[in-house]
Amino acid sequence: MATDQENNKQRMIKLLERPGNGSCVDCGAADPEWASYTLGVFVCQSCSGLHRNISQISKVKSVLLDPWSDAEVEFMASNGNNAAKAKYEQKVPVFYYRPTHTDCQLLREQWIRARYERKEFVCVERQEPYSAGYREGFLWKRGRDNGQFLSRKCILSERDGALKYYNKHDAREPKALMKIHTLNASFQPGKIGQPHGLQVTYLKDNSTRNIFVYHKDGKEMVDWFNAIRAARFHYLQVAFPGAHHADHTEGFKKRWFSMDDRRLMYFKDPLDAYARGEVFIGSKENSYIVLPGLPPSTQGYHWQFGITIVTPDRKFLFTCETEEEQQDWMAAFQGLVNRPMLPQEYAGNHSHGSTQDLSKEFIHFLHLADNLIQSDL
DSSP: OOOHHHHHHHHHHHHTTSTTTTBOTTTOOBSOOEEETTTTEEEOHHHHHHHGGGTTTOOEEETTTSOOOHHHHHHHHHSOHHHHHHHHOTTOOTTSOOOOTTSOHHHHHHHHIIIIISOTTTSGGGGHHHHSSEEEEEEEEEOTTTOOEEEEEEEEETTTTEEEEESSTTOSSOSEEEEGGGOEEEEOHHHHTSTTOEEEEEEETTEEEEEEEEOSSHHHHHHHHHHHHHHHHHHHHHHOTTOOOOOOOTTEEEEEEEEETTEEEEESSTTOSSOSEEEEOOOGGGTOEEEESOOTTOTTTTOSEEEEEEOSSOEEEEEESSHHHHHHHHHHHHHHHHSOOOHHHHTTOOOTTSSOOOTTTOEEEEEEEGGGSOTTO
């Protein structure tokens, strides 16, 4: 006869089959085997370790290895991951970065603390550090020549449209001014050699520049990161008011596209620091063709405003949300296909500014065929 402990273990395993419980509530990792019996959520082993840092709020046990009481099982059954998300993620700003299991520990830990400990997405006033449109403070910045980190005053201002840093605390003029519309940030702890290390990328004189900063306080660093994302998002709202997020459609995934001469780059999110991939668009002399519409056999063929780019190696399928967008993109693509390629383009050296710059005019959402892109997109 099965003991109470064995029965409770089987009940817990059964709860994992409920919608939402099959992935970690914090990072989305598949098949969680741990649970917080005070929050009523299922988490992966990695996130369970982060929950131990907030033991006054969350207490975790292994679903399979630890004993479970009747009361604990009942509590887990009456809650679960979907219920927790509805409770703790009521007002997550659209620009706020939601980490996944592939992200650094700092992002995942602060995401956990923001929800359960600080309740930032229940009380909007607690989002002020990264949503006010202005942030000022001191960060440790790595020197360009000697690699030494020195304290630098930094100011992020949506009104000024820039992130600035100063070499001296009382300096009137900034050492560098980084325009928000060229700004991106990503955590690179291994690269920078600091667990809270942030790489800030921007453009200056058509060249990509980087600065590397960190702060000893993890929350402070993640607040800077999300403040940059907020400023970038609000700039995009003003610059491209028609762009919006929508649900994925069968067979296609929505991606943010930017075209810089012959390079069509796509991003999972407009705030991403790096493109997830790019499509090179050559000339018709090299067997590149642009066609309106999609092949009849295409999954998700109900999209009306499709575009097919035929390259020597494969076809790329895109769809637009309106006919006007389709015509704009078609005209841009066709202009490239009709234009003979330059010698440096054959060599893959696409010099910015050598030909017509289309990056500002054509930056918008397109839907890219899911079955023709890499699985990690």
